[in-house]
Amino acid sequence: MKTVGIIGARNIGASIAFFLAEQRITKTILYDSSDGIAQGKSLDLMEAAPIRHFDTMVSNTQSLDTLLKTDIICIALEAPSATPASEFTTLLPQLKELAQFLKHYTGIVLIASRANEACTTVFSKLSDLNSDHVIGVGTLVDSMRIKNNIAQELGIVAEDVQAPVFGMQGSNAIIFPSYISVSGIPLPELISASKIQNIIKEVQEMNNNLLMLSKDRGVYYAQAAAAVEIIEAIIYNENRVLCSCTVGNFHIPDIALSTTQVINAKGNVGATAAYFIAKENIADVLLLDVVEGLPQSKGLDFSHTGSFHGYDIHIRGTNDFKEIKDADIIVHTAGIARKPGMDRMDLLKINVGIVTDVSHAIRQYAPNALVVVVANPLDIIALACLQETGFPSSRVFGMAGVLDSTRLRYFIAEELNVLPDDVFSMVLGGHGDTMVPLPRYTTVAGIPLTELLSDKKIKELSLRTQKGGAEIVNYLKTGSAYYAPAASTAKMVITLLHGQRTIIPVSVFLNGEYGQKGIFLGLPVILGPKGIEKTIELSLNKEELSALQHSAEEVQKGIEELKILRSSSI
Ligand SMILES: NC(=O)C1=CN([C@@H]2O[C@H](COP(=O)(O)OP(=O)(O)OC[C@H]3O[C@@H](n4cnc5c(N)ncnc54)[C@H](O)[C@@H]3O)[C@@H](O)[C@H]2O)C=CC1
Numbered sequence: 001m002k003t004v005g006i007i008g009a010r011n012i013g014a015s016i017a018f019f020l021a022e023q024r025i026t027k028t029i030l031y032d033s034s035d036g037i038a039q040g041k042s043l044d045l046m047e048a049a050p051i052r053h054f055d056t057m058v059s060n061t062q063s064l065d066t067l068l069k070t071d072i073i074c075i076a077l078e079a080p081s082a083t084p085a086s087e088f089t090t091l092l093p094q095l096k097e098l099a100q101f102l103k104h105y106t107g108i109v110l111i112a113s114r115a116n117e118a119c120t121t122v123f124s125k126l127s128d129l130n131s132d133h134v135i136g137v138g139t140l141v142d143s144m145r146i147k148n149n150i151a152q153e154l155g156i157v158a159e160d161v162q163a164p165v166f167g168m169q170g171s172n173a174i175i176f177p178s179y180i181s182v183s184g185i186p187l188p189e190l191i192s193a194s195k196i197q198n199i200i201k202e203v204q205e206m207n208n209n210l211l212m213l214s215k216d217r218g219v220y221y222a223q224a225a226a227a228v229e230i231i232e233a234i235i236y237n238e239n240r241v242l243c244s245c246t247v248g249n250f251h252i253p254d255i256a257l258s259t260t261q262v263i264n265a266k267g268n269v270g271a272t273a274a275y276f277i278a279k280e281n282i283a284d285v286l287l288l289d290v291v292e293g294l295p296q297s298k299g300l301d302f303s304h305t306g307s308f309h310g311y312d313i314h315i316r317g318t319n320d321f322k323e324i325k326d327a328d329i330i331v332h333t334a335g336i337a338r339k340p341g342m343d344r345m346d347l348l349k350i351n352v353g354i355v356t357d358v359s360h361a362i363r364q365y366a367p368n369a370l371v372v373v374v375a376n377p378l379d380i381i382a383l384a385c386l387q388e389t390g391f392p393s394s395r396v397f398g399m400a401g402v403l404d405s406t407r408l409r410y411f412i413a414e415e416l417n418v419l420p421d422d423v424f425s426m427v428l429g430g431h432g433d434t435m436v437p438l439p440r441y442t443t444v445a446g447i448p449l450t451e452l453l454s455d456k457k458i459k460e461l462s463l464r465t466q467k468g469g470a471e472i473v474n475y476l477k478t479g480s481a482y483y484a485p486a487a488s489t490a491k492m493v494i495t496l497l498h499g500q501r502t503i504i505p506v507s508v509f510l511n512g513e514y515g516q517k518g519i520f521l522g523l524p525v526i527l528g529p530k531g532i533e534k535t536i537e538l539s540l541n542k543e544e545l546s547a548l549q550h551s552a553e554e555v556q557k558g559i560e561e562l563k564i565l566r567s568s569s570i
């Protein structure tokens, strides 16, 4: 485990130590030149450790020499003042001293103090350290703020937003609206130009406004969270797209609500999704399968990991549909999976029978549930589920776009050698070979993909995405992918459980949007606590629209097959 030394244990430094402890990724040593501060803060933090489960040690030292053996030193000196300039002037003598002291330090120095660019530049010049080894938190804070403001404006989670900020922190921050995107959708398609300008202005003025609000005592949570984001990137040796330190967001886990969450089937996707959801520790999980004993065994096996994960929730298995009574969310993964040489449509006959039975049980026992359909052929099974439950279309939707997009995100990240987190993409249409990857709606830390990869490479990665499921089936031979499908399903369920709103591609029932009616198709939606709130209509160009129509036609063919199957079984 790496060790981080923090110089300055007041607000910024102690918050960094706190965030790192919660992440359990480093050992942290606090130092402060004022007697007692570092000792008091580290003791206070470690007293919280038994409850917050951080086994990572936070300690303190009264000798700067101890920090020379650390991997990262984070300078979090502060002297809260009315302006960044006056804070910098006060900090200058200490920065000069530290630059001398750390002249031969071999680790990385991260400057987290406010007036960040000035502090970082001065420290870097005076210390003579390799410039690669001195980093400032820079405009990452402004980037977090703009993400936050945009997310608030749209009522969605901030992690959907990508917004690199250039230049200097605060009033001189440079923010280009064309580089801001939400789940890959350019911001100007979602908010008016004047609203965007207002948000930018608000963010530029936020530093000064917060200083005024805090009555010169300084603001520090966002500053500390930004520092931790960079520390994480260093520790994990991640290739983040750091364009002016724009690394993602930091979340404090929400530990609210306990509700019933049902995973239908103990199969590969169902059981793995149950694992991802259970780890969140926010909802009970029931595994249901027709195979006797199997869901029970999975439930019990999961429960036995409780002592490591600190679960407050229950996970169990059943074969009895009555037990889904009043479930809040049902995930329908029951059904056969394809084998090499099979198309997803080859699963229709069997899976439509299963979804019919399951839907009737849902209607009877969990009439208010949200239903996330996963079984294939996805868009057709989702339609059958909607029809058989008789639920409103806002409460029945399919998981596919999240998976298809996550595959594309991974392929792009691999190609660019950056973290998949930095990539946002939209893959729309039916969950089949005609799905529609949208390079124009794909961004890397806000930068349009088309500026980073050639058309030829983009086409290659898009094709690999369209065939992504088949690539895995061909390797496995006995079934289909389930880790990424389960993670994608869990992402949707966890969003619902947290009561958050997010913009993601989901298979939704259409009522005229994009010129389509009466079918399910993967499209960007606002998914909120009550299900589908809105289908977002993108400004697709002719080529994109025609690809989407082609995909819709394929789904329509599946619906015709569904009708034939139903009429022959009457
Ligand atoms: N939408 C998407 O992106 C994805 C869809 N899938 C689909 O999800 C489905 C499940 O895949 P896997 O978990 O890999 O298959 P699996 O075979 O591992 O699991 C399916 C489970 O369903 C159970 N089952 C069958 N009939 C049932 C019923 N009436 N009630 C309750 N349980 C029942 C089976 O006993 C089995 O345990 C497949 O149709 C697959 O094609 C898989 C991955 C991605």
Ligand SMILES: CC(=O)C(=O)O
Pocket (backbone or CB within 6 Å): 376, 403, 468, 469, 470, 472, 480, 481, 485
């Ligand atoms: C199974 C499936 O639909 C997929 O892996 O895409």
